[in-house]
Amino acid sequence: DIQMTQSPSSLSASVGDRVTIRCRASQDINTYLNWYQQKPGKAPKLLVYAASALQSGVPSRFSGSGSGTDFILTISSLQPEDFATYYCQQSYSIPPLTFGGGTKVEIK
Amino acid sequence: QVQLVDSGGGVVQPGRSLRLSCTASDFTFSDYNMHWVRQAPGKGLEWVAVFWSDGSKQYYADSVKGRFTISRDISKNTLNLQMNSLGVEDTAVYYCVRDDLGYGMDVWGQGTTVTVSS
Numbered sequence: 187d188i189q190m191t192q193s194p195s196s197l198s199a200s201v202g203d204r205v206t207i208r209c210r211a212s213q214d215i216n217t218y219l220n221w222y223q224q225k226p227g228k229a230p231k232l233l234v235y236a237a238s239a240l241q242s243g244v245p246s247r248f249s250g251s252g253s254g255t256d257f258i259l260t261i262s263s264l265q266p267e268d269f270a271t272y273y274c275q276q277s278y279s280i281p282p283l284t285f286g287g288g289t290k291v292e293i294k
Numbered sequence: 295q296v297q298l299v300d301s302g303g304g305v306v307q308p309g310r311s312l313r314l315s316c317t318a319s320d321f322t323f324s325d326y327n328m329h330w331v332r333q334a335p336g337k338g339l340e341w342v343a344v345f346w347s348d349g350s351k352q353y354y355a356d357s358v359k360g361r362f363t364i365s366r367d368i369s370k371n372t373l374n375l376q377m378n379s380l381g382v383e384d385t386a387v388y389y390c391v392r393d394d395l396g397y398g399m400d401v402w403g404q405g406t407t408v409t410v411s412s
Contacts, residue, residue, distance in 0.1 A: 277393075280353060282341055
């Protein structure tokens with residue numbers, strides 16, 4: 187099974203900050219990596235697919251990068267509506283499809 | 295509009311069964327892999343099962359293999375999850391999810407809550 191490890195597990199940031207979330211795969215997954223945002227009580231929402239492609243309708247302050255085993259989600263200027271939990275997910279090898287443990291972005 | 299509506303959750307005793315359903319609107323069901331993903335209270339996302347778009351394969355997480363069965367009714371545009379021998383560890387919100395084959399899991403149901411408790 188491919189393990190996905192996110193860091194940090196939580197962070198505190200202010201509006202306007204640049205935020206970086208990392209995701210590491212236990213083996214090479216090429217660019218089969220997706221990022222999701224989840225707000226409390228809501229279903230997750232796809233932000234980035236194939237490591238760096240922005241889903242339609244997602245603000246351009248979000249970006250994804252990386253390939254192989256190391257990936258990054260960047261929020262260039264944090265907005266109030268961005269406070270949420272973020273998950274990475276690999277689609278290189280199923281079963282099982284695996285998610286990272288999540289990164290909770292909180293207000294400083 | 296493209297959407298998934300999850301239903302069937304509830305409170306059930308350990309060892310009992312429950313059947314979840316997901317009804318799809320405005321897209322061709324058989325064009326996509328369809329998943330169930332769950333989230334235990336205060337925890338992260340856990341993949342449960344997938345039904346392949348061409349109907350040829352179904353896969354399960356080890357934690358539910360042999361107890362859960364995923365199925366599809368194309369005529370009704372419905373995805374189902376039959377859950378047997380439920381344990382307290384199965385308590386979670388269950389989401390039906392569309393997998394756009396290389397473009398991410400792009401449509402999620404609203405979730406249905408399963409509580410296993412005596």
